[in-house]
Amino acid sequence: MSTNLEARAWIEVRADALRNNFALIRETVGPDVRVLPMVKANAYGLGVAEVVSVLEPDAPWAYGVATVAEGVQIRELGVDRPIVVCSPVSDAELDSAGERRLQLSISSLDALTALAATAQRRDTKAFVHIEVDTGMGRSGFDWRTASEWLPAVVEGTREDVEWVACFTHLHSADESDASVREQWDRLSRVLGALDAPPADLLVHVLNSAGVFRTPEYAHAVVRPGIFLYGGGIGDAQPDPLAVVSVRARVVHVRDVVSGTTLGYGATYRADGPQRWATLAIGYGDGLPRSLGNRGTALVHGRFVQIIGRISMDVTVVDITRVPDVELGDVATLLGRDGGEEITVDALAHLAGTISYEVLTGLTRRLPRVWMDDGS
Numbered sequence: 001m002s003t004n005l006e007a008r009a010w011i012e013v014r015a016d017a018l019r020n021n022f023a024l025i026r027e028t029v030g031p032d033v034r035v036l037p038m039v040k041a042n043a044y045g046l047g048v049a050e051v052v053s054v055l056e057p058d059a060p061w062a063y064g065v066a067t068v069a070e071g072v073q074i075r076e077l078g079v080d081r082p083i084v085v086c087s088p089v090s091d092a093e094l095d096s097a098g099e100r101r102l103q104l105s106i107s108s109l110d111a112l113t114a115l116a117a118t119a120q121r122r123d124t125k126a127f128v129h130i131e132v133d134t135g136m137g138r139s140g141f142d143w144r145t146a147s148e149w150l151p152a153v154v155e156g157t158r159e160d161v162e163w164v165a166c167f168t169h170l171h172s173a174d175e176s177d178a179s180v181r182e183q184w185d186r187l188s189r190v191l192g193a194l195d196a197p198p199a200d201l202l203v204h205v206l207n208s209a210g211v212f213r214t215p216e217y218a219h220a221v222v223r224p225g226i227f228l229y230g231g232g233i234g235d236a237q238p239d240p241l242a243v244v245s246v247r248a249r250v251v252h253v254r255d256v257v258s259g260t261t262l263g264y265g266a267t268y269r270a271d272g273p274q275r276w277a278t279l280a281i282g283y284g285d286g287l288p289r290s291l292g293n294r295g296t297a298l299v300h301g302r303f304v305q306i307i308g309r310i311s312m313d314v315t316v317v318d319i320t321r322v323p324d325v326e327l328g329d330v331a332t333l334l335g336r337d338g339g340e341e342i343t344v345d346a347l348a349h350l351a352g353t354i355s356y357e358v359l360t361g362l363t364r365r366l367p368r369v370w371m372d373d374g375s
């Protein structure tokens with residue numbers, strides 16, 4: 001890797017904004033609700049080691065991941081808190097999960113049986129979060145058939161396995177409060193069917209959108225992700241502080257005559273004399289290729305148009321109306337420059353995707369440069 005992180009293109013990540021967004025979640029749910037920040041997929045692409053070190057002083061209850069490998073990585077950072085794997089895992093990973101004391105989500109009786117056998121063989125206790133499918137459909141015990149599986153879960157969590165929590169995942173919290181109510185009603189029907197719930201059984205339902213739009217369903221634990229990293233929650237407030245910026249250097253400037261074509265497929269043709277700037281960033285860095293001839297960038301605090309198809313390594317913008325652009329100037333593909341801003345949600349919308357995919361799609365070629373303005 002280049003020794004100068006800002007030589008070509010890079011990501012700036014604001015620790016103070018991340019901290020601020022975490023505090024907003026805390027304020028909204030109050031002191032009695034535990035926060036389980038989701039740090040899966042390398043903390044949505046930002047860098048899990050750095051994100052965990054920023055959040056550690058605020059003492060979240062636990063960290064949420066999607067895979068055993070992600071949990072192991074956090075344990076290896078020296079974190080002693082609970083780590084919850086929120087997606088189903090294969091039996092091949094049960095030993096590794098047990099060794100690192102990862103708490104697992106369980107979606108079937110087979111999975112519970114396999115885990116109990118592993119715990120018994122290892123002579124340790126396993127800790128589980130029972131997932132209930134209330135409409136998401138991708139994992140979890142079916143809420144409609146609780147009478148078939150619930151007694152077996154109770155039975156299967158008496159000895160080698162401890163039942164820590166029951167949870168469900170929302171499918172439309174960013175769009176519809178009514179859907180949250182419906183999913184909660186389904187989960188609560190399952191909980192109501194328990195004769196004697198474990199005394200300290202935790203219940204968790206809310207993702208980022210749920211935390212702010214329907215905080216009345218916070219219960220014991222909330223599982224926010226995208227809001228921490230600067231992604232919005234549908235058309236609702238509050239907006240998070242922006243955490244991520246993507247910058248790239250101008251590496252070539254040229255004046256072109258009318259008719260000059262640009263990029264693969266020659267999909268853009270100058271309709272008069274223009275000035276173009278080539279930016280040192282492309283889809284190989286995770287800039288969505290769908291932004292070709294659609295997206296924008298900021299140069300000298302002004303919006304400029306992305307023209308032509310985005311290449312693997314470079315992207316061209318039309319700077320005809322921006323004076324004095326020079327080699328080495330910094331363009332902003334995501335984030336603020338002067339008084340203007342490209343939010344991750346605006347960029348995602350233009351690219352035909354969502355903030356989550358934009359952030360997790362930023363590749364390793366972009367160095368993450370952490371900045372901290374605050375306390």
Ligand SMILES: *Cc1c(COP(=O)(O)O)cnc(C)c1O
Nearest residue numbers: 038086169207208223224225226
């Ligand atoms: C990713 C994830 C979350 C976080 O969702 P956001 O919309 O990013 O807040 C919560 N729960 C589960 C099970 C997840 O997989």
